[in-house]
Amino acid sequence: MSTGGRPRYPVYVPEYPRSWWLETGPYRRFAAREITSMFAAAFSGLLLLFLFALSRGREAYEGFLRWLKLPGVVALFAVILVAVLYHMATWFRLTAHIQRVRVGRTVLPEGAVVAGLVAAWIMASGIVLYFYIWF
Amino acid sequence: MSLGDILDGSDAREVKRRERSAGPRRERRLLRRLLRPEPVFWGLFSAGGFVAALLLPIHVAILGIAFAAGWLPSRVLSYERVQHLVHLPLVKLYLWGLVALPLYHWAHRFRFAIYHQFGIVRWKRLVAVGCYGTAIAGTAVSAWVLLGI
Amino acid sequence: MAEATIAMKVARYRPEHAGEPYVDEYRVPYREDMVVLDALNHIKDEIDGSLAYRWSCRMGVCGSCGAMVNGKPRLTCSTFLREFHPKPAVVEPLRHFPVIRDLVVDMTDFMEKLKEVKPWIIRKEEKPVEEGEYLQTPEEVDAYKQFSMCINCMLCYSACPVYGRDPEFLGPAVIALARRYNLDSRDEGRAERREVLGVDWGIWDCTFVGECTVVCPKDVDPSAAIQREKVATTTDAMLSVVLPHRGGA
Numbered sequence: 092m093s094t095g096g097r098p099r100y101p102v103y104v105p106e107y108p109r110s111w112w113l114e115t116g117p118y119r120r121f122a123a124r125e126i127t128s129m130f131a132a133a134f135s136g137l138l139l140l141f142l143f144a145l146s147r148g149r150e151a152y153e154g155f156l157r158w159l160k161l162p163g164v165v166a167l168f169a170v171i172l173v174a175v176l177y178h179m180a181t182w183f184r185l186t187a188h189i190q191r192v193r194v195g196r197t198v199l200p201e202g203a204v205v206a207g208l209v210a211a212w213i214m215a216s217g218i219v220l221y222f223y224i225w226f
Numbered sequence: 227m228s229l230g231d232i233l234d235g236s237d238a239r240e241v242k243r244r245e246r247s248a249g250p251r252r253e254r255r256l257l258r259r260l261l262r263p264e265p266v267f268w269g270l271f272s273a274g275g276f277v278a279a280l281l282l283p284i285h286v287a288i289l290g291i292a293f294a295a296g297w298l299p300s301r302v303l304s305y306e307r308v309q310h311l312v313h314l315p316l317v318k319l320y321l322w323g324l325v326a327l328p329l330y331h332w333a334h335r336f337r338f339a340i341y342h343q344f345g346i347v348r349w350k351r352l353v354a355v356g357c358y359g360t361a362i363a364g365t366a367v368s369a370w371v372l373l374g375i
Numbered sequence: 376m377a378e379a380t381i382a383m384k385v386a387r388y389r390p391e392h393a394g395e396p397y398v399d400e401y402r403v404p405y406r407e408d409m410v411v412l413d414a415l416n417h418i419k420d421e422i423d424g425s426l427a428y429r430w431s432c433r434m435g436v437c438g439s440c441g442a443m444v445n446g447k448p449r450l451t452c453s454t455f456l457r458e459f460h461p462k463p464a465v466v467e468p469l470r471h472f473p474v475i476r477d478l479v480v481d482m483t484d485f486m487e488k489l490k491e492v493k494p495w496i497i498r499k500e501e502k503p504v505e506e507g508e509y510l511q512t513p514e515e516v517d518a519y520k521q522f523s524m525c526i527n528c529m530l531c532y533s534a535c536p537v538y539g540r541d542p543e544f545l546g547p548a549v550i551a552l553a554r555r556y557n558l559d560s561r562d563e564g565r566a567e568r569r570e571v572l573g574v575d576w577g578i579w580d581c582t583f584v585g586e587c588t589v590v591c592p593k594d595v596d597p598s599a600a601i602q603r604e605k606v607a608t609t610t611d612a613m614l615s616v617v618l619p620h621r622g623g624a
């Protein structure tokens with residue numbers, strides 16, 4: 092029955108709900124994962140403000156540091172931290188799923204790839220911490 | 227009587243029709259076919275995702291939480307020390323990447339969220355330009371700020 | 376009568392009667408080993424012969440019997456009633472497709488998209504029969520084997536919210552099948568398929584929700600196929616700037 096285009100009989104086409112992403116658990120988790128990118132961008136903006144304050148001199152910079160200590164701002168950073176950690180968890184899991192890592196003739200199981208990415212994260216965090224505190 | 231006869235004679239009608247999204251199905255312009263920007267933006271999205279996953283948590287924890295809680299030695303974020311660190315060219319390059327790449331990650335995801343989750347199908351090109359444009363602007367501004375330190 | 380029964384709520388749509396779809400409820404005898412398809416066949420044979428639905432092999436290899444069972448895209452021949460009993464089983468037509476009648480959906484869109492990606496071996500020059508067969512090592516077969524398991528059941532299209540939102544999207548199965556041929560060592564058509572896949576409504580429309588992989592009855596993992604195709608296309612695009620004639624993976 093190849094009609095090549097519109098079928099020549101009346102069909103029922105249900106309206107697609109706008110809130111499809113609220114309907115099931117997997118869809119909601121997907122939406123949460125996508126939203127974490129907004130918090131990552133928010134941190135980029137805040138880091139840019141930090142650097143801008145630095146470029147304006149001591150007064151501006153120290154004013155920014157005082158702003159960082161406000162409880163509301165700390166709460167914002169706490170939310171950003173949770174979002175960024177959720178991003179990290181989902182990103183590592185997804186990367187391990189699509190990227191097959193070969194060692195010799197065997198393919199590593201997904202859990203091993205995730206573990207490798209977590210190890211890389213710990214190392215990167217350690218290096219950053221070193222530069223902040225001891226360099 | 228065949229099904230066709232029955233359908234022809236019935237008063238049934240199509241109940242609802244979904245709007246087909248805008249945009250031509252065939253790419254006619256050769257230049258557009260050759261210089262597709264999607265791989266570039268997807269590549270930047272991917273790089274931004276790795277930066278956000280590997281590097282953002284520690285930076286957020288240090289700058290946002292540890293400093294305010296007083297867990298850092300006091301000289302760590304002192305004006306002189308930070309000035310000295312940021313003057314190093316490699317540190318400037320690193321900070322530029324740290325600010326710019328997550329913006330591309332956000333731009334790509336937000337553009338599709340507007341399309342798929344908020345259902346705004348009509349101004350696809352405008353939304354894409356707005357999202358990636360914001361990321362490009364952020365890249366330029368951060369470069370300007372860093373060069374001025 | 377102590378015979379066990381189960382209630383079946385089946386979506387109906389009769390185009391020869393004007394109006395909206397509705398739900399009919401039937402009571403069907405229940406046994407531990409029955410699947411939804413058995414119940415549908417019982418309804419058609421014994422209760423209501425006007426029910427329309429597709430089925431064929433009844434063993435999960437033909438891909439004909441896809442339907443929404445209790446809100447999830449399933450093959451009716453592979454979904455056991457004991458999952459729901461004693462609660463009712465709700466059967467609706469496959470989501471995101473126009474409904475022709477009852478549980479029968481219009482597959483035209485899928486079939487047209489399948490043809491667009493040229494799911495066959497493309498050779499610049501066919502090897503003449505006298506030269507023998509194309510030889511492949513087990514590793515070369517493994518490279519594409521998973522994606523060749525697709526039975527075109529379209530459950531992934533029902534699970535994909537991108538396809539639901541944007542019917543232009545090529546969709547999981549079609550892209551996975553395109554990748555199956557791209558990865559086949561006998562095939563030389565990657566560039567041709569890239570023109571079809573590399574457009575806005577091709578691989579780039581996918582946002583890796585991943586539900587297509589979850590519902591696939593043959594473990595094809597179409598979402599992985601799409602993301603790997605994105606990686607390959609991006610790598611090729613970047614490398615072609617440096618090495619203009621490089622073929623890609």
